Amino acid sequence: MTARSASTRARSASTRARPIDYNGVMTGTEQIEIERKYDVDDEAAVPDLVGVGVGAGAGAGGGAGRALEVARVVLDPAASLSATYHDTPDHRLLGARVTLRRRTGGHDAGWHLKLPPEVAGGGRREVHHPLGADDEPVPAALLDRVAALLATGGDGDGASALRPVLLLETRRTAHHLLDGEGHELVEVADDGVRATRVADGRVRTWREWEAELGPGVDGPEGDALLDTLASRLRAAGARPSAHRSKLALGLGD
Template sequence: MADTKREIERKYESEESGLPDLTGVAGVEAVVDKGVAHLDATYYDTADERLIASSITLRRRTGGSDAGWHLKFPVSEGVRDEIRAPLADTLPDELAALVRSRIRNVEVLPVVQLRSDRDVRHLLDAEGRLLAEVSVDAVQAKRLSGGVGDAQWTEIEVELADGGDPAFLDKVEKRLRNAGVRPSASSSKLARALEETAPKKKSPVTGDPVTAGDHVLAYVRTQRDAIVGLDPAVRQDAEDSVHSMRVATRRMRSTFKSYGKVLDRSVTDPIGDELKWLAGELGVDRDREVLNERLTAVLDEVPPALVSGPVAERLSTWAGDRPGGASARLIGVLDSHRYLTLLDALDALIADPPLLKAAGKKPEPVLAKAVKKDFGKVTGLVEQALDLEPGTDRDVAIHEARKKTKRTRYAAEAAGPALGKPAKTMVKSMKSLQNLLGEHQDSVMSRQTLRELSAVAHAAGESAFTYGLLYGREEQRAAAVEAELPGFWDGIKDGASAL
């Protein structure tokens, strides 16, 4: 069974082989010698090094106190989540699943072997509590595939104790710097080993986006990276991960539609259909979860005397509360051939984009035209909704306006680097409008759910009074949005003229 540990550490290099005296670090009462550990780690990756390209490391290590398989994901600079599984001859399935979005059906191979003699010290406070573990690692690296030669070096590693204050690492670093020790130029031992044993290659030509196509592709690439990067988090049921992945699919699909003059829609539309499928699968549990949170919050505001029957229990049953972890259905989607084929299609699109004539033009006029076109559709739908009487037709028009509002927002996001402040203003306006219209749509969906629950309760011989009460409150919330919308919309129209 795998477990996860948040790892906060810093790496240093020095021309000296020993460790400077750390007894002078503020808060350190004692430096305890824990002896030398002999570590032997084999790092795995695809032949084209997909994992290290994402700053992910996968290794099988023997020796030390944590022998086993280790998978590390970057969180921020100097912070990684390490997922550990017991020592086995082959990669455990639970770790293989977490890298599947990156490796797909490609085999992982041993790429580097690192043997380290780790001289360990514990920094303790006045009460004997561990503040940090400091080690001097004498490393020998051997390239196993895709490179040439061996390498060796010595580095100092400082790892914060679990639950420690990251500011303590600043104190240790100050002491190390005063002793002539400098931060490592490499993010990890694996990165350094690959750099020092890699065959010489010409540096790739990079640069800022220049054409309209450059800007659109940069945005598409960002969404592809988000989908792939969020896959492990979704599998681990990390907070907000499903929603974030779903938003990335919508952003990309929306971009294909908004910038149909830049990217050939005969190529992007089929991919967009698959993105719609993925968003739908991600939303099966999410939509119900959001509605349940809303209705539960509203129910909590109702005085107990007005709650008639097992309303909370009915809501919980309807929501299908899970005991924890991502659903087996959703894991099945992420493991499916259809999903992995979609990821391959996104890679192929970015590697060989179906650019049209407008893609080679200056970005400002091309991108601004697309954003204005989308905003025009929002305008038509909002004004149509305002002309309608309250009821189903107005509800539908407001919902359609919300969808086009999101599309305009995403188009303006993609155009932001080229258009600057006007695009950023549009993004802000569309986000505000999206939130307002979303409140209305949530009310519509809540009322539909309350009608269904009321019917079930009535059939079971229970009172439907509280469901009717909640229904009335949701009607009031929708009416408040409709009353606010005209003035809100006038303000947005005035601000949109700068684009």
């Protein structure tokens, strides 16, 4: 494995996102996130993933698709990520499978709004907005996306209903699975997580792996690639996650 440069990471991130126009102003980007999450024990090690792949036509129903095979793995230096998750006191966003966070650290620092899949089994739409001052409010462009969820309830309307509910500290080592031409097929993130629930200060720690398809990798062949990768990860001790998100696990009883 080799270390990956910051410029390479930035190019990879930009190709998977499209700009957003909010009231005539370009305010951020959005992308479809297709990932699978796994619970792992502290002693587990990410296995050798070179050679993981699927042949052409490996998609659902035997339809035509391009061959995808991992030729090499590029390892990022470990990064420290800090995120503050915002929700209503009754967790209306979480209940609707929506997450809203402000993250610092790593190559994708910023505000992130994740929306539920638009079709069953589909990926989640992830909206990014750049960081401002440390005490900045939730950006209006993101509030508009969740206005309907915030319009009812006894704890205020709109932005006044939102408050920090979870603080997340993550130590992440990203493994970039590249094909023979250097295109990223999958990113496998090895995360050590410490979550602090704001309401009562309860702390929970865990470790997980996330496998997210790279830019331009989707459809039946993307699913087939994740299936093949899952077999390799499970053999190394990974288990499909029992929770939909870090937020759900961090807030859970």
